[in-house]
Amino acid sequence: MTPIERHKQLDRIWNSGTGFQRLSAVNHPVVGRRFMAPALVFFVIGGLLAMLIRTQLASSESPFMEPGTYAQIFTMHGSIMMFLFAIPFFEGLAMYLLPKMLGARDMAFPRLSAYGYWCYVMGGSILIAALVLGVAPDAGWFMYTPLSSSTYSPGINADVWLLGVTFVEISALSAAVEMLVSILLLRAGGMSLDRMPIFAWYMLVVAGMMLVGFPPLILGSILLEAERAFDLPFFDPTRGGDPLLWQHLFWLFGHPEVYIIFLPAAGVLSTLIPVFSSTRLVGYRAIVAAIVAMGFLSFGLWVHHMFATGIPHLSLSFFSIASALVALPTAIQIFSWLATMATGRPRFSVPMLHVGGFFFIFVCGGLTGVMLAMVPFDLQAHDTHFVVAHLHYVLVGGFVFPMTAAAYYWLPHITGRQPVQHLSHAAFWTIFVGFNLTFLGMHLTGLLGMPRRSWAYQDPMWEVLNFVSSMGGFVTTIGYALLAMDLLMLVKFGRPFRRDPWKSGGLEWAMPTPPATYAFGAIPHLDARGDSLSPAELGPKLAAGEGYLATPRGELETLGVDPLSGKPSQVVILPHPSYLPLMTALATGGVFLSLLFKVYPMAIVSTVAVVTLFLFWTRGRQKPQMLDAGMGLTLPNHRAHPAPPSLWAMRFVVAADATAFASLLFGAGFLCISAPDWPPAIWPGPGWLTLLPAIPALVVLLAPKGIVPVIMQTAALAGFALVLARTQGMTEHAAAASLSAVAIYGGLHAALGILFAGYSHWRRGPDDVSISALWQRYAGIVAVTASGFPFILRLLATGVS
Amino acid sequence: MKDVTLLVSGFVIWSGAFLLIYALHATGCALGVRAEVLRALLILAFAVFVSAGFVPLWLAIRRRRGLLGQSAVIATVAALVATVLTFSTVLWLGLC
Numbered sequence: 073m074t075p076i077e078r079h080k081q082l083d084r085i086w087n088s089g090t091g092f093q094r095l096s097a098v099n100h101p102v103v104g105r106r107f108m109a110p111a112l113v114f115f116v117i118g119g120l121l122a123m124l125i126r127t128q129l130a131s132s133e134s135p136f137m138e139p140g141t142y143a144q145i146f147t148m149h150g151s152i153m154m155f156l157f158a159i160p161f162f163e164g165l166a167m168y169l170l171p172k173m174l175g176a177r178d179m180a181f182p183r184l185s186a187y188g189y190w191c192y193v194m195g196g197s198i199l200i201a202a203l204v205l206g207v208a209p210d211a212g213w214f215m216y217t218p219l220s221s222s223t224y225s226p227g228i229n230a231d232v233w234l235l236g237v238t239f240v241e242i243s244a245l246s247a248a249v250e251m252l253v254s255i256l257l258l259r260a261g262g263m264s265l266d267r268m269p270i271f272a273w274y275m276l277v278v279a280g281m282m283l284v285g286f287p288p289l290i291l292g293s294i295l296l297e298a299e300r301a302f303d304l305p306f307f308d309p310t311r312g313g314d315p316l317l318w319q320h321l322f323w324l325f326g327h328p329e330v331y332i333i334f335l336p337a338a339g340v341l342s343t344l345i346p347v348f349s350s351t352r353l354v355g356y357r358a359i360v361a362a363i364v365a366m367g368f369l370s371f372g373l374w375v376h377h378m379f380a381t382g383i384p385h386l387s388l389s390f391f392s393i394a395s396a397l398v399a400l401p402t403a404i405q406i407f408s409w410l411a412t413m414a415t416g417r418p419r420f421s422v423p424m425l426h427v428g429g430f431f432f433i434f435v436c437g438g439l440t441g442v443m444l445a446m447v448p449f450d451l452q453a454h455d456t457h458f459v460v461a462h463l464h465y466v467l468v469g470g471f472v473f474p475m476t477a478a479a480y481y482w483l484p485h486i487t488g489r490q491p492v493q494h495l496s497h498a499a500f501w502t503i504f505v506g507f508n509l510t511f512l513g514m515h516l517t518g519l520l521g522m523p524r525r526s527w528a529y530q531d532p533m534w535e536v537l538n539f540v541s542s543m544g545g546f547v548t549t550i551g552y553a554l555l556a557m558d559l560l561m562l563v564k565f566g567r568p569f570r571r572d573p574w575k576s577g578g579l580e581w582a583m584p585t586p587p588a589t590y591a592f593g594a595i596p597h598l599d600a601r602g603d604s605l606s607p608a609e610l611g612p613k614l615a616a617g618e619g620y621l622a623t624p625r626g627e628l629e630t631l632g633v634d635p636l637s638g639k640p641s642q643v644v645i646l647p648h649p650s651y652l653p654l655m656t657a658l659a660t661g662g663v664f665l666s667l668l669f670k671v672y673p674m675a676i677v678s679t680v681a682v683v684t685l686f687l688f689w690t691r692g693r694q695k696p697q698m699l700d701a702g703m704g705l706t707l708p709n710h711r712a713h714p715a716p717p718s719l720w721a722m723r724f725v726v727a728a729d730a731t732a733f734a735s736l737l738f739g740a741g742f743l744c745i746s747a748p749d750w751p752p753a754i755w756p757g758p759g760w761l762t763l764l765p766a767i768p769a770l771v772v773l774l775a776p777k778g779i780v781p782v783i784m785q786t787a788a789l790a791g792f793a794l795v796l797a798r799t800q801g802m803t804e805h806a807a808a809a810s811l812s813a814v815a816i817y818g819g820l821h822a823a824l825g826i827l828f829a830g831y832s833h834w835r836r837g838p839d840d841v842s843i844s845a846l847w848q849r850y851a852g853i854v855a856v857t858a859s860g861f862p863f864i865l866r867l868l869a870t871g872v873s
Numbered sequence: 874m875k876d877v878t879l880l881v882s883g884f885v886i887w888s889g890a891f892l893l894i895y896a897l898h899a900t901g902c903a904l905g906v907r908a909e910v911l912r913a914l915l916i917l918a919f920a921v922f923v924s925a926g927f928v929p930l931w932l933a934i935r936r937r938r939g940l941l942g943q944s945a946v947i948a949t950v951a952a953l954v955a956t957v958l959t960f961s962t963v964l965w966l967g968l969c
Contacts, residue, residue: 265941358944361944364880369884369955372888384902384969389962390891390895390959394959401951746903
């Protein structure tokens with residue numbers, strides 16, 4: 073078969089179609105690009121809101137905006153930049169790049185990517201529509217209670233945030249599972265973990281962080297929405313709740329979030345700097361250790377946003393020291409990048425200009441971060457413009473500058489055109505000068521005492537500094553307009569090139585650009601690290617079919633490998649284009665909109681529609697069989713393999729779910745020992761009846777397969793329903809609300825257990841059975857814990873009183 | 874898989890120490906546990922986790938081969954140092 077014939081056959085199999093068929097596209101280049109495009113639109117919207125903020129603050133007592141509008145503007149600016157721009161942008165970049173860097177033809181669950189994309193766009197649209205209609209969230213991007221509780225935010229503004237952001241977060245969690253499974257299982261033959269390109273290491277750690285970072289916020293959003301909608305007093309101190317619980321749950325997500333945003337950008341830097349220094353990355357081993365360290369340490373910092381809340385000094389010291397310690401792995405990376413440049417011959421082309429911008433700005437932001445990690449200093453600067461300046465130095469320096477470098481570096485891959493660089497330098501210097509003009513003086517504004525989120529002020533010194541910041545803001549905007557024009561010119565008038573324009577060693581350049589829908593004509597077998605290859609030589613060989621799965625069979629095939637050694641182990645067959653992700657996202661949108669407008673029967677109908685549509689996803693699967701994988705190998709398809717991608721995905725889903733459950737138990741325990749008025753006058757709950765669901769759950773733990781779990785999970789569900797019915801006073805005290813939430817959590821898991829067990833009993837595929845069994849065991853543990861927890865809580869409450 | 878396990882195990886121990894020592898401190902203060910008893914419990918937990926941190930370090934040094942093995946040594950040393958630094962304040966700082 074000639075390369076042209078192979079291309080035609082593979083393209084026929086992998087192509088998503090034209091016209092309305094584009095809505096059914098699930099292929100990673102399409103979905104990856106789709107994630108990035110609206111992210112940039114949201115970036116523009118967020119930037120325009122920043123201009124409105126700077127206009128308001130340019131002079132004291134400005135009549136430009138009234139305070140309510142100003143509150144909506146700064147809330148939406150932060151929310152858009154964090155939830156609708158930064159995270160989705162790097163998710164899109166990762167989806168576009170990872171398969172190509174790892175030697176796969178697609179991500180592990182293309183329909184899940186597409187579903188996540190639609191959820192993101194719809195959730196983001198809800199937030200923007202609210203902004204246009206004047207009912208946007210207005211309690212700050214971190215939505216602190218009690219300001220965001222129904223007493224002080226009575227409209228739907230806060231509901232829009234809680235439901236819209238949670239809708240968007242579906243895409244983040246689905247992307248986390250998608251990336252973890254894809255990086256671990258879908259790689260080129262021979263690409264062991266230690267041969268992965270460094271970007272994949274970063275994304276592996278980031279995906280793991282997202283998996284355990286997002287559930288606390290999702291849980292917190294559900295609890296706050298339950299308080300607003302059903303008057304369950306989790307955060308109301310007059311009824312046994314505590315506003316600080318929200319801060320804990322929010323920052324359990326919120327601080328790792330900063331590193332979730334920074335690490336992909338650091339992955340970009342670790343990829344670009346060696347290429348532009350014409351050498352290998354110095355300290356690969358230390359960098360791998362550093363990103364693992366950052367992944368863990370970043371979860372031990374959340375209370376440094378709460379230093380002023382009255383937590384005992386000893387506890388504060390743990391968070392203060394951890395906050396300072398996290399600078400060390402960051403420094404290791406920065407010194408590795410400097411050493412890479414020092415040992416190579418750096419070319420200061422446009423991407424490297426933005427890398428230089430990163431170094432200056434991010435290091436400044438990191439140093440002020442260490443200052444804020446010290447409790448005495450933080451108490452002085454807390455909630456002032458110093459913090460605003462710090463976070464912009466970190467986030468713009470640590471994300472926007474590297475991602476701009478990434479845009480210049482990989483846009484040629486997407487478009488097949490190289491930069492023409494008419495405006496590149498002017499754009500960079502305008503942004504760099506404008507940014508520092510905006511935020512450098514803002515440190516001083518903060519140290520002089522100007523609180524953040526204030527819409528007006530009187531001090532004449534503050535006015536001078538704010539005026540300079542506002543001018544800087546407009547200069548920055550002009551810079552970004554120049555950058556947008558430069559990138560548009562690249563897309564429109566850039567110079568075409570053959571292959572690998574930057575002389576990189578990455579596998580993603582071993583293909584024609586723009587890339588074909590299937591990425592690789594044949595899956596390579598590697599005996600070197602994935603970022604030290606010779607794409608110019610390797611590309612034609614792969615196009616000629618020298619590799620795995622070079623003979624098209626009519627299915628979308630890619631190679632599955634052993635996670636550690638990279639030894640080929642299965643042929644993963646991926647789904648064809650489908651409208652199901654769009655339809656399922658529309659139904660999911662129905663759930664969120666019904667909750668937003670409080671049409672609860674419609675929410676139930678939409679939920680049933682979502683579950684039904686997800687069941688349709690399982691139609692048309694391959695039968696378990698052995699397949700010729702090429703290069704003399706015969707491999708099982710994924711359905712015949714004992715550890716298919718779907719089983720790995722369920723393991724990660726369980727990990728994310730367990731984090732949410734642990735957060736719920738932590739929340740109840742926190743209220744018990746910290747909130748006022750505990751224990752309630754009459755302890756809620758049905759006493760020993762609470763243990764009822766534990767009995768069938770224990771049976772499920774012993775027999776998680778066959779028809780037994782269907783019966784036992786039904787019994788557990790009935791048990792939780794009985795417990796819930798007998799728990800009195802849910803709206804009167806947080807103790808009853810918390811115990812009800814735990815019972816609902818257990819019941820929901822039992823219900824899903826019935827669904828999975830029934831499905832696996834019906835289909836009886838080996839993968840169906842193992843996936844269901846994993847869930848049954850987990851749901852069993854949840855049920856046993858949920859049954860015993862009320863006794864532990866009561867013991868704790870009695871002890872505290 | 875041992876290399877990957879060793880790569881993360883030092884910081885898993887650090888995370889466990891963080892959760893347990895923070896929870897122990899908060900609960901102890903809320904329950905009104907006597908200061909000397911609470912400090913003894915915190916120091917005991919601190920000692921247990923520091924000792925536990927030596928186990929993956931010892932295993933990583935023994936297995937030290939390949940890129941992942943070397944990264945695992947660096948990560949376990951870093952985790953042990955982080956454990957000592959983060960929680961050493963239980964020895965001297967005021968409790969509640």
